[in-house]
Amino acid sequence: MDSSTLFGIATLGYILAMIAYISYLVFKNELIGKIATGITVISFLSQTVAFFLRWFEFYNTMGVPIWRPPITNLYESLIFFVWCLILGYLIIEFRYKTRAFGAFITPIAGLALAFIEMSGMSKGLQPLVPALQSNWLLAHVTMSFVSYSTFAISFGTGLMYLIEKTEKRSEPAYIFWTVSLGILIILLVAMGLDYLKYHVVATNPETVSYLFKATFKSSSAMVSLISWIVAFTVLALIWRYGYVLKRVVAAFNVTPALLEELTYKSIAVGFPIFTLGGLIFGAIWADQAWGVYWSWDPKETWSLITWFIYAFFLHARLIRGWRGNKVAIVAVLGFVTVIFTYLGVNLLLSGLHSYGGMN
Amino acid sequence: MSEKKKTLVDYVWDSFASIKLAVVLFALISLSSIVGTVLEQGAEPEKNLIVLKRIFGDSIAPGAYRFFESLGFMDMYHSWWFVSFLVLFAANLIICSLDRLPRILKLVREPARPIRPQMVKSSSIKRSVSLKGSPEALKDSLLKHLKSSGFKALDSPLENGGYQLYSQKGSWTRLGVYITHLSILVILSGAVIGIFFGFRGFLNLPEGYTSDVAYAMNGQPQKLGFSVRCDDFDVVFYGSSEMPKDYKSWLSIIKNGRVVVKKMIEVNNPLKFGGYTFYQSSYGMMPNPQGYFILKVTGKNNGTETVTKRLGESFTIPGTGLVGTIKDYSPALATDASGKPYTYSDMMTNPAAYIVFTEKGKEKYSGWVLKRYPETWRLPDGNMVKFIDYWGAQYTGLQVRKDPGVWLVYLGSIIMGIGLFTTFFMNHKKLWVLVEKNGNNSNLTIVGSSNKNRAAMEKKIERLVGKLTDGEKK
Numbered sequence: 001m002d003s004s005t006l007f008g009i010a011t012l013g014y015i016l017a018m019i020a021y022i023s024y025l026v027f028k029n030e031l032i033g034k035i036a037t038g039i040t041v042i043s044f045l046s047q048t049v050a051f052f053l054r055w056f057e058f059y060n061t062m063g064v065p066i067w068r069p070p071i072t073n074l075y076e077s078l079i080f081f082v083w084c085l086i087l088g089y090l091i092i093e094f095r096y097k098t099r100a101f102g103a104f105i106t107p108i109a110g111l112a113l114a115f116i117e118m119s120g121m122s123k124g125l126q127p128l129v130p131a132l133q134s135n136w137l138l139a140h141v142t143m144s145f146v147s148y149s150t151f152a153i154s155f156g157t158g159l160m161y162l163i164e165k166t167e168k169r170s171e172p173a174y175i176f177w178t179v180s181l182g183i184l185i186i187l188l189v190a191m192g193l194d195y196l197k198y199h200v201v202a203t204n205p206e207t208v209s210y211l212f213k214a215t216f217k218s219s220s221a222m223v224s225l226i227s228w229i230v231a232f233t234v235l236a237l238i239w240r241y242g243y244v245l246k247r248v249v250a251a252f253n254v255t256p257a258l259l260e261e262l263t264y265k266s267i268a269v270g271f272p273i274f275t276l277g278g279l280i281f282g283a284i285w286a287d288q289a290w291g292v293y294w295s296w297d298p299k300e301t302w303s304l305i306t307w308f309i310y311a312f313f314l315h316a317r318l319i320r321g322w323r324g325n326k327v328a329i330v331a332v333l334g335f336v337t338v339i340f341t342y343l344g345v346n347l348l349l350s351g352l353h354s355y356g357g358m359n
Numbered sequence: 360m361s362e363k364k365k366t367l368v369d370y371v372w373d374s375f376a377s378i379k380l381a382v383v384l385f386a387l388i389s390l391s392s393i394v395g396t397v398l399e400q401g402a403e404p405e406k407n408l409i410v411l412k413r414i415f416g417d418s419i420a421p422g423a424y425r426f427f428e429s430l431g432f433m434d435m436y437h438s439w440w441f442v443s444f445l446v447l448f449a450a451n452l453i454i455c456s457l458d459r460l461p462r463i464l465k466l467v468r469e470p471a472r473p474i475r476p477q478m479v480k481s482s483s484i485k486r487s488v489s490l491k492g493s494p495e496a497l498k499d500s501l502l503k504h505l506k507s508s509g510f511k512a513l514d515s516p517l518e519n520g521g522y523q524l525y526s527q528k529g530s531w532t533r534l535g536v537y538i539t540h541l542s543i544l545v546i547l548s549g550a551v552i553g554i555f556f557g558f559r560g561f562l563n564l565p566e567g568y569t570s571d572v573a574y575a576m577n578g579q580p581q582k583l584g585f586s587v588r589c590d591d592f593d594v595v596f597y598g599s600s601e602m603p604k605d606y607k608s609w610l611s612i613i614k615n616g617r618v619v620v621k622k623m624i625e626v627n628n629p630l631k632f633g634g635y636t637f638y639q640s641s642y643g644m645m646p647n648p649q650g651y652f653i654l655k656v657t658g659k660n661n662g663t664e665t666v667t668k669r670l671g672e673s674f675t676i677p678g679t680g681l682v683g684t685i686k687d688y689s690p691a692l693a694t695d696a697s698g699k700p701y702t703y704s705d706m707m708t709n710p711a712a713y714i715v716f717t718e719k720g721k722e723k724y725s726g727w728v729l730k731r732y733p734e735t736w737r738l739p740d741g742n743m744v745k746f747i748d749y750w751g752a753q754y755t756g757l758q759v760r761k762d763p764g765v766w767l768v769y770l771g772s773i774i775m776g777i778g779l780f781t782t783f784f785m786n787h788k789k790l791w792v793l794v795e796k797n798g799n800n801s802n803l804t805i806v807g808s809s810n811k812n813r814a815a816m817e818k819k820i821e822r823l824v825g826k827l828t829d830g831e832k833k
Contacts, residue, residue, distance in 0.1 A: 062597075127597045130606055130626040130639075272779035280772045289627050291638040291760040292559070293768055294550070296436040298396035305392060308385040319378050349396055 003057060004123070006050035007079065011113050013043025014082065018110040021102030025248055033099045040106070044086050051083060054125070062127050071141045072132055074346060075123050078116055080142070081342075082109045084149035092153070092262065100252035101262075104156035107188060114191035115343075118211040136285035143277020148338055150270030151310070154263045155335035158328040161259040163249050165325055169239065173325040178242045180332055182235040189234075190215045190227070260324070263331050264317065271310050278303055298349040302341040309334045375451055376458035384448045391444070395435045398427065407433065449547050456540045463533050466787075471527040473515045474791040474806060484807040484816055488824050494521045494794040494801045501792060504826055508819065510790050521795040528788055533810065535781030542775035549767025557762040562637075564589040565645050565754040569613065573635070573759035583759075585633055586613040590621075591748070592642055592755040594707070599731065601708060606639050608755040634761050641756030644690070644705055648752030652685055652712055654728075659741035667750075676742050680718050683744065687713035690752070692727060700727065710749045711735075786811045788819070803827070 020036035023029075051070075058070040071080045089105045116123075162177035169175075190212055197214040211217070215227035282300070287293035294300060313330045316322040365373075374380060397414075398407045404424065411420040411427075431438030479485070490497060498514070501524060505512045512526035558581055560573045569588040572580040590609040597604045605625055612620040612632045622630045629638045649669065657663045661678035668674055673684040691704035692711035700711075715725040716738070729735045730746040737743055786809045793804040805823065809816040 127600075127602050127604065130603060133605075133625075134627040268783050272783045275779055276776055280775060284769070284772065287765065287768075288629065289638070290640070291629065291636060291758045293765070296392075296395065296400060301392045301396045305389040308389050312382060312385055315378055315381065345396070 003050040003053035006046045006053065010043040010047035010050060011117075013039050013046065014086070014106060014109050014113060017043060017102070018106040021099065021106050024099055025103040025252075028251065036102055037093065037099065040086060040090065040102070044083070044090060047079070047083055047086075051080070058125055061125060064128055064133070067135070067138055068128065068133075069138055069142065070125065071145070072128055072137070073122070073126055075116060075121050077141070077145060077342075078112050081145045081148055081152075082112050084146050085109050085112075085152050088149050088153050088266070096258065096262075098252065098254060100249065100254045101153075101156060101160070104160055105153060107184065108152050108156065111184070111188055111191070114188065114195065115211070118191050118194045131289050134285055134289060136281055136288070140277055140281040140285055143273050143281065147270040147274035147278060148342060150266040150273070151335050151338045154266040154270070154331045157259045157262040157266070158331035158335075160249060160254065161256055161263060161328040162325060162332070163242070163246050164254075164256050164259065165328075166242075166246075169242070173329060174242065175239065176329055176332070178239040179235060181245075182238040185238070186231045186234055190231075256324075260328070263328060267310055267313055267331065267334070271314065274303075274310070275307060279307060298345045299341070302337070302345050306334065306337045306341050309337055372454060372458070375454035378455065380447075380451050381455065384444060384451060388441075388444050388448065391435060391441060394427070394432055398432055398435075400436065401434050404433075445547070449544060452540050452543060456537050460537060463537065467530045467533050469530070471513065471525050471789065473523055473525045474793075476518075479791075479793065479804060479806055482806045482808065484809075484813065484820065486805045486820050486824050488803050488805070488827065489797065489800050490803060490827060491800055493799070494796050497794060497801055498522070498524075501794070501827075504823060505790070505792070507826075508823060510788075512790075512792070517793065517795065519795065521793070521801070523794065524792040526790050528790075529785055530787050532781045532785040533787050535778055535783075535785065538778030539775055539782055540778075542771045542778050545771030545774055546768050547771075549764035549769075549771060552764030552767065553762040554764075557764060558635075558760065559762075560759045561640065562587070562757045562759050563643070563754045564757060566590070566592055566650075566751050568754075573757075583633065583635060585619075587611070587632075587637065587757075588613060589755050591750065592753050593748070594642065596708070596731070606642060606755075608639055608757070610637060634763070636760050636762075638758040638760070639755070640758040643754055643756065644707065645752055645754060650752035651750045652688075653747040653750055654712075655745035655747055656683075657743040657745070659743075665747070676744075679742065681716050681723065681742065682718070683714045683716050685712050686715050686725070688749070689713075689727075690749075692729060707749065707753060710746070712746060712749075714744065786815070788816055790820075 017036050017040040020032055020039060024033040024036050054070045054076075058064065058068070059066050069080075070076050085105065086109060089101065092101060093099060159177055159181060162173055163181075166174035166177065193214040194211065213219075214223075216224055216231075218224045218227065282303070283293040286295070286300075309330065313327060313334060316330065317327050398410060407427075408420055408424055411423045414420075415423050427433065431440065435441050474482075502512055505524060505526060509528050510526035511528075512524040514522045514524050516522050558573075558575065560575045560581060562570055562573045564570055564587065566589050569586050571583055571586040573583055574580055588611040590611055591607075592609075593607045594603055595605040595607065596602060607623055607625055609621070609623050610630055611618045612630075614633075620630070620632055624630045624637060624639050626639050629636050631637075651667045651669060653665065653667050654674065655663060655665050656674060656676050658676050658678035664677050666674040668685055670685055670688055673682050675682050689700070689702040689709075689711045691702055691706060691708040692700055693703045693709065694700050703709075709729060709731055711727045711729040713725065713727050716723050724739055727735060728744050728746050730748070733745075736745050789808045791806040793806070795802045795804075805820050807816045807820050
């Protein structure tokens with residue numbers, strides 16, 4: 001079996017696992033939970049094998065040294081991010097012996113995988129451009145994505161914390177989590193619809209992006225308008241019936257204290273890794289490749305903004321003694337900036353750091 | 360103590376020591392930086408005008424442009440207000456660290472103390488275990504076990520007989536946060552030195568040319584104190600693709616008329632000399648290049664010769680009467696559908712020479728010889744013309760930098776690594792072992808405390824208990 005078949009199995013598996021974890025949350029059926037864990041573990045192993053096979057293919061076909069990992073473009077980095085995220089999730093599931101987080105963390109992986117499929121980004125092995133031929137590649141890129149995935153976990157647990165701790169619909173924290181979760185769900189569903197329309201119903205040339213073409217960016221103005229109306233209706237419904245979710249989550253005996261601890265711990269692990277691997281190693285590499293360790297390039301600037309937000313999280317918690325909703329909101333917002341640092345900068349802004357584009 | 364009136368200095372000190380100022384500065388730096396990532400910095404006005412048109416629409420965009428320009432947003436990271444934010448950030452960091460440091464230093468310096476019995480009750484990390492033997496008989500083994508887990512313990516007697524061992528370790532790790540803060544300041548100071556005493560420039564150097572200056576970003580020449588010569592430049596491609604694999608420049612440093620250093624540089628592999636560093640940054644073609652064809656010519660029977668010729672010039676293949684004349688040249692040769700050759704690029708992506716071979720004045724054969732395709736080097740009658748290079752047509756684009764502050768940035772990076780590690784992965788632990796006599800046995804109460812990562816402390820005590828009871832079984 002080659003790496004792309006195994007990646008395919010893993011992708012399908014993660015999507016199934018996401019559905020299983022959500023069903024587990026809703027039906028509280030132990031068997032469904034075990035199936036969800038089983039699928040996740042098998043998919044994770046499949047992806048691990050695929051990753052090393054791809055590494056070997058990269059080494060073989062591109063003539064690069066063996067310590068250059070195949071994490072050199074947007075596709076490979078997203079896949080690696082998903083791998084780190086699932087690993088982090090499995091560690092939490094086995095350590096804390098609860099499957100309740102699955103329904104909140106696997107959708108982040110699902111979102112990343114759906115984005116890969118929908119945007120039509122190139123998946124092939126690409127040779128390394130001269131700037132990437134450095135020993136810093138391994139350290140800088142892997143550490144950046146390990147930290148991104150810990151931040152993703154803190155996003156999930158932070159969101160769950162807010163779900164459990166908010167009471168009234170007029171509370172800002174309640175509005176905040178319903179809107180955040182709503183956007184997450186709407187993005188997932190919209191990409192799912194894209195998948196149905198362009199993959200299942202009709203075959204489409206592979207390299208064309210059809211992200212949101214079935215909904216918001218449809219060629220028909222009517223469909224687009226209806227999509228927006230539906231999206232806002234969904235937001236309103238989640239806001240109206242959010243307490244149902246609160247009851248569902250509360251039934252799992254995941255205490256807010258545990259959620260708060262997990263949020264803090266993932267950031268406490270991610271922050272130093274991000275600072276060192278993302279910012280410092282990135283700066284040293286830039287210094288050696290371009291002769292400038294800091295040039296206010298959009299990627300650098302957004303990394304700094306992300307760093308400020310998590311630094312704020314840590315200081316607010318440790319010095320001001322902030323607890324509860326306030327820090328959970330910061331954790332959720334932090335991951336939004338991570339997403340922008342990672343994807344937004346690559347796709348929307350130009351700069352030196354342009355390896356992560358679509359092609 | 361009587362209430363002291365706050366002086367202005369106190370007031371300023373307090374506001375700089377506050378975390379509130381830090382938050383305001385985080386926010387100001389972040390929000391203004393966002394604008395700086397959307398508007399391309401130091402770009403031509405048209406580019407950002409297009410960006411603004413997309414955001415604000417055609418009618419408002421010119422006004423918006425003037426507004427942002429007047430505030431310095433087109434080169435905002437060098438504007439007075441952004442630099443002020445950074446200076447305030449540094450001041451905030453210094454003062455808030457100094458403000459808290461005395462208290463922390465006191466905690467760090469404080470020696471371990473025996474625990475008061477009433478404190479034992481309220482301690483949350485606690486284990487009890489009973490061991491054979493009198494307290495006095497157990498003491499040495501206890502001290503040894505504590506020492507092997509890194510605790511140097513002292514003892515003090517208990518009221519009801521017995522004794523307690525007390526110890527701590529890692530009190531210095533409380534300084535981790537301040538080590539991290541210090542590292543930011545070290546990095547910033549390196550950056551300031553770089554800005555005031557450094558030089559950032561470029562040098563476009565054609566093959567075969569020598570320069571004793573580099574040019575600042577505004578075009579101002581700067582004397583280097585030595586000369587740099589580009590001996591050769593080459594782009595290596597992946598297989599037959601257009602994907603560059605490597606950019607190489609062969610540079611020589613010449614001082615007092617002598618070549619002192621020769622080095623081939625690549626993108627991740629610069630040349631350092633005399634405080635300056637030369638980075639491979641770009642390349643390009645000379646206008647109307649008059650380059651040299653460097654060919655390695657091998658006769659089918661005898662000898663190999665390397666010839667250097669211009670367009671239109673001739674050479675002889677050793678051991679034969681064959682004369683080759685370079686009649687045409689293309690920097691990037693391709694053939695169209697009908698097989699007709701044409702030049703597809705101005706850059707040297709596929710250099711080729713059209714050579715006509717004659718013997719005794721009569722044309723024998725002719726054809727294109729391509730640098731990247733060795734199969735074109737073989738001539739019909741077993742002779743060979745190897746296309747080594749078309750030299751003297753390209754220039755290498757070097758980024759030239761002198762930064763006397765960069766070592767501080769590296770030093771700060773190392774300090775930051777140490778600081779972050781101590782802050783997030785180490786802690787200040789205290790450990791007490793109370794030993795009381797109980798018949799022929801001793802009752803041990805082990806109490807621990809730690810300023811963070813409680814779970815690790817609990818595990819540590821668990822392991823200690825394991826070792827103590829294991830020792831007993833033997």
